[in-house]
Amino acid sequence: MAFPLLSLIVFMPAAGAAVLMFLRSDDAVRWTALGVTVLDLALCIAMLAGFDTTTHEMQFTETRPWVPALGITYALGIDGISALFVFLTALLGWICVLASWVAIDRKVKEFMVSLLAMQALMLGVFCALDLFLFYVFWEAMLIPMYVIIGVWGGDGRVYAAFKFFLYTLAGSLLFLIGVIVLYFHGGETFDILALTAQDLPFRVQSWLFFAFLIAFAVKVPMVPVHTWLPDAHVQAPTAGSIILAGVLLKMGAYGFLRFSLPMLPEASLYYSTLMLSLSALAIVYGGLLALGQDDLKKLVAYSSISHMGFVTLGIFTLNLRGLEGGILQMFNHGVTTGALFLFVGLIYERTHTRSIADYGGLMKAAPVYTAFLALFTLSSMALPGTNSFVGELLVLSGAFAANLAVGAAAVLGALLGAAYLLGMYRKVALGPASVGARFKIRDVNAREMVAILPLAAFVLWVGLYPKPFLDIIDASAKHLLAQVHGRGDGP
């Protein structure tokens, strides 16, 4: 067996968390956490360097028996779809550590342990090739995330943590039933690739589709099961918000890509109109809600609902442009919204208010901050030249090909996005300098700059030269569509 690179990537943060438990000083904890996450990112870059973009096959695979009596194996591997998210998770990992450097000042050790555990589990979700293993990673994430929101969150943290936990748990438990049903219909195996090759009767596919839909829709989140998200986002500490927006939300969409589409192709085709409508609803509804927010974090949270609507929209257009756009948009949303939450966190550390009404004229007080804020705001509204433009354009062109009405609704959502984002930026950065008088605002320091710059680089890189990213996705996306249409079109 080859060098277990993926296991190393997945379990290094976990090992780091174990080491942290024995450290005493807070600074040692911070530096160790940073070191582990940076090392993990380096491994991910090495992984991408060795990644073969010409094939849709799983790469870097590892297989070991785990519970042979039930056909459970420990199997890891990545293809073009998961590679991008493994990288995204590792990229945001060390940024989360930096974002919590001074923001978390009590129980630093516990926080970093939770953060690293979270990272290990998230990486595991994207690498797992065994459904049981996937579920273990997927569900185990609830524990550290519950603690992160509940212990280090804002005033309403306990309520938010409970809501997050119970929503996700209820969704995932039905998914678990679906997994076990799939196990018995698919020849008593949890091997994802073997299950993908199964041809299930349509009735079974329909049931499973909805069982999976509930779990994934809660995570994405899609309207109407989105209500946990604003609470969780607003109450979570900055790093928690970055993880939630950057990675956790992607898992729902990843679930559609990895399970619903290839395993249940006929049902996916049959219900695609429903999914497109739900996505369009999320885009418009999320946008409208964002328009009415005064709290910065809530605004970004609702904009996430809208943006994730674009992702599911792209996926369920079930054509190549839409699908690739959706996947790319997942990555983009992770970078851009992660950055926006980071920015909200940075300013909140200084002023301890998130109300937009309290701000104004920030440009004078913190020019560098506002300049980068402008970049990420424009990226979030998909200005040409930024990453989201590429993704949204692909999604929209796919959407118009699939369903005219849904495409039109999505465009409306994009317009709404411009409205609330520009409105937010105007109120915060421009206008009379009301803030300068009330708060002493210092501009970004070197540590914060280190966290911001890579994200800014990716915004422009994907925006100006998206080819390397699309290349990674391409082969796997084509193969996925072939799976859906190849069997789905038949009688």
Add this chain to the structure above:
Amino acid sequence: MTDAALYQSILASLPEIVVVTGACILLILGQIVPKGPGHFLVWASAATVLVAALATLLLAGEVRPAHSGMFIVDRFAVFFKMVFYLSTILTFLLSRKYAEIEGIALSEYYVLLLFALSGMMIMASATDLLSVYVGLELMSLSTYVLTGFLRQQRRSNEASLKYVILGGVSTGIFLYGVSLVYGLTGTTQLDGMAAAVTGDPLDPGLLLAVVFIVAGLVFKVGAVPFHMWVPDVYEGAPTTITAFMSVAPKAAGFAVILRVFLNPLVAASDAWIIVAVIAVVTMALGSFVALVQDNFKRLLAYSSIAHAGFAMFGVVAGGADGIASVMLYLLIYTFMNLGIFGTVIMMRNGDFSGEVIEEYAGFAKSHPGLALLMLLYLFSLAGIPPTAGFFAKFYVLVALIERGFVILAVIAVLLSAVAAYFYIRIVMVIYMREPERAFEPALTPSVRATLALTAAGTIGIGLFPAWFLRLAQSSVFGG
């Protein structure tokens, strides 16, 4: 009975003989040896259990029917006996300090636990309704007394009295069912009864008899509608005894239920509908009522009702996987439930009762390690991976869905989502509140050992379930 048969019978029941003899000797020694070095009793009792465990393992190689068909040693019995040994030894370890604090460190305490153990062992090996009854009574009588061991406390006395009366009635009902079976079929052997029960058309008298027997057993596992004693008794009894009762006698009850009801003949009948209804109602009641509990012991009582309901789903599933899933569930439940009880028992120190959930506020701040352990047990009880509690539930669900009971599986997981709420509420109190007091847990080496062992079981079985799964699967009788 020939000499050879007698020899075989004695050999087969050697572990039981060891435990009963040891208990009798300790009872006498406890009176002779002056009070003071009371600790020797703990070690002597634990040694007795270990010797019995050794004997059990040595005899585990083959199936040994004994005592004219009333008793059997098979892998199924051995598995359950191991669960009993484990829970008894852990109870001993937990009891040392606690019994001193509560002033109940008497020799009878340990002796009664040993008698209860021997009763449960007989239940696991019984193949005749009468030997079931002997084991059941031996176990019950010992636990009645142990429940009331806090003689100075009204709550304990009340619990004991309630338990005796309700337990007595349930045993009476059980015995009445047995007599009906004997009257109608002329046998009290489980095999004979199973053959008669599945005879078509079903004799209404026999049906009544079966219902009575079920009622008596369901009482022991604390399932609805015979659950009313559980919260009061669990709250009133010394916490160590509560911990013991929540795992071992429950497992013993399930051992008998499995033997009686998963006889292939019975399993083929429609008896599963009754069990399914009991399972759903039990789990629903346990989960919903636990939501509003403030007392830790009462909450764990309702939680144990809910878990009995979940394990009952494995009985509904039946078949080799169904039986194995119940067995694995009980083993894992032993680890995690004794773990959480261990932390509650440890908190009992000085004035601090450790019984009110709110009093744990901010415990994580001063004792991060212990709080992490509690978090582990609680998430395991809630069934969140990668803990063992998840795998236990997962396997029950697999067994259910294998038999096509998808709707039941959906009900089971939705109810366990409800149950998750009250477990994580405790986590919330521990982690997310500010401390209002200083905590001084009575962390003796034996409590440490218990916590270490239970934590290892809770996380170890969760990460590497393969060996334990194979153990449970190979211990299923007739499969």
